[in-house]
Amino acid sequence: MTHVLTTGLVPSGPTRRGARRVLPGFGLTLGISLLFVALIILLPLSGLAFQMAQLGFPDYLNIILSERTLAAFSVTISAAALATVFNATFGLLLAWVLVRYEFPGKRLLDALVDLPFALPTAVAGIALVALYDKSGWMGMLLEGMGLKVAYTWWGIALAMIFTSVPFGVRTVQPVMESLSPDMEEAARTLGARDLQIFRHVGFPQLWPSFITGASLAFARSLGEFGAVIFIAGNMPFETEIASLLIMIRLEEYDYPAASAIAGTILGLALVILILANIAQGRAARHLNGGK
Template sequence: MTFIMPTATRRANRSVMPGFGLTLGTTLLFVALIILLPLSALFWQLGQLGFADYWRIITNPRTLAAFRVTISAAALATVFNACFGLLLAWVIVRYKFPGKRLLDALIDLPFALPTAVAGIALVALYDRNGWMGMLLSDFGIKIAYTWWGIALAMTFTSVPFGVRTVQPVMESLSLDLEEAAQTLGATDFQVFRHIVFPQVFPSFIMGASLAFARSLGEFGAVIFIAGNMPFKTEIASLLIMIRLDEYDFPAASAIAGTVLALALLVLILANIAQNRAARHMSRGG
């Protein structure tokens, strides 16, 4: 006897999206064209170098100075964005005030604004003749064309990561545990430390890692305010561009590959930490 599946059952088993084979194949195709193909070109260029040549390029004093400036400024920008992003997300989620929607929209402005425009704006503001520059110069503080200007530009371009990764988690938190803790005599700081922050910690780590990786590769916003002085305010991205202008493609590839490897390592470690924190929370720890 032939069994005929009811029409309603057949419709229920159908997926809105196309089949797994088609969706997976399309996804892998785009990943290969957009991500893997450019990276493979970089790794092919790196493959032309021997380890001795690679080590000579990376340990060049000018290259080491550029790495030191880039990593230290990116680290400072990451710490600021992680803390400030957590605070800003908290304010947007937990409070109602005039201009809240405008503030929420302004957070994404660094994503929409071309980085070169951001760099020009920062120079116009913090230059010696700029409004903030003149004000700070009275106190002997100089931002433009210094290491602090680099950190400021990196902070500006990566601040959305510190907010947008934490904000959705805060919006999904239930207030029941917080109210229960407060009824038992817990202070606001204890509630935040033991209830709120452990739940947002995985997203906090991911936001910080994304901000750091973004800052490592920043170019447009930095070069206008950095001053670009070798051994002082020259970043790795600019040094890559200089080596390309000199047609020194192996050196450019070596520096770019090192920056890429560092960013990838940070993201991998962040994913491991995020997964461990999520498992710890799921076990009720």
């Protein structure tokens, strides 16, 4: 009798402890993940750290604070900052159009957003030169207006914008698609204008993903090489980027100097990503009522 009652109380399906998992257990999954992280990320970074370890701190400062290196950092960071501001703003607007409106060619435009990810950066650089050189149709048009893009700082920023624009769109687009229109409609019934609704209702919910997209675009622009060198002109102290200077030091077999410059750029990108992660977490907690 007891056996029958006990058996009847046991669920017919698998118990929670004995439930079958699609993926392996936590230990095996974590071990495989750490192995891939070690081989793909930590191993190359350890090689960079080994090269930097050959430098003393005074030698590191001499390399980083040299006039040519500082000029390359200035060109790279300023152009990356401009590309980030443009892509964050433009990406938000483009994502809004793709999510909120229906129009002919929408799917094609949505697919074109990912083109910089698929297109080799060297091909992108050659295409930009052919377009914005003084012999290209955009270059001839701009030259008639007294403007020059190819082989200038503006060309560097343009190449960075092209290669990092998907980050500004793809990070906010899924969040925008998940937003419920109920709050916007409620604000509209209370007399709020469209801009007020966007500022006080829509954008606060997009802020965490907006920060993520901007930080990823900046980090991507800092390390850009292929698309930039064709349109930059590569003039020391004027249009020479940090990635090109690293390549020059490698060709000179000055591996410690190349590692010092690369490590500085990497450190800057990591700091930006960490700060963005902290800001994103705080924004998310604020949206969840401090939880």
